[in-house]
Amino acid sequence: MSNYVIAGIPFTSKDSIVDRCKAVAGRWIGKGPIEGEDAAFVAALLALHPERDQKMGGSEVFHFLVQQHGVVGRPGWRTRCFFVVRSDGKLVAFSYMTIIGALPVDQKAA
Numbered sequence: 727m728s729n730y731v732i733a734g735i736p737f738t739s740k741d742s743i744v745d746r747c748k749a750v751a752g753r754w755i756g757k758g759p760i761e762g763e764d765a766a767f768v769a770a771l772l773a774l775h776p777e778r779d780q781k782m783g784g785s786e787v788f789h790f791l792v793q794q795h796g797v798v799g800r801p802g803w804r805t806r807c808f809f810v811v812r813s814d815g816k817l818v819a820f821s822y823m824t825i826i827g828a829l830p831v832d833q834k835a836a
Contacts, residue, residue, distance in 0.1 A: 730829065733763070733770035740826050747771070747822040751792045751806040759789035759811075768808055772820060776828045781820050785812035 730737040737743045750764045760768055768790045775781060788811045807819045 729831070732774070733767040735767065740829060743826050743829075744822070747808075747826075751808065751822075754792040755806055756793065759791060765790055771808070771822055771825050772810060774825050774829065775820055776824065777820075781810060781818050783812065783814065783816065783818075785814040785816070787811075788813050788815075791817070 729739065730743060732743065735746070737746070746767065750760070750767060754760045754764065759765075769787060772778060772781065772787070772790075791809045791811060792806055793809055794806060808822060809817050809819050811817055
């Protein structure tokens with residue numbers, strides 16, 4: 727039995743969601759807009775972000791990217807991060823770890 731469902735994909739734990747996020751990020755780092763099932767998964771993740779409205783700023787999603795991003799409080803450190811490219815042209819980073827950390831113990835998501 728799955729405890730989480732994101733973009734129609736069942737997950738048995740938060741760790742399994744992290745694994746999927748890492749796999750998607752690995753496939754798309756520096757390769758341009760995320761497409762297909764991976765784009766649907768990332769869109770469903772963003773919908774679960776506790777600061778989704780702030781991240782979107784009233785705009786629509788144009789597409790998603792994976793790029794390197796600086797780590798707050800760690801000068802020189804870089805991590806792979808999802809970015810939403812909004813319809814207003816702004817590029818906004820969002821953390822899948824923030825999203826996963828905010829999920830309740832048993833979450834059913836679209």
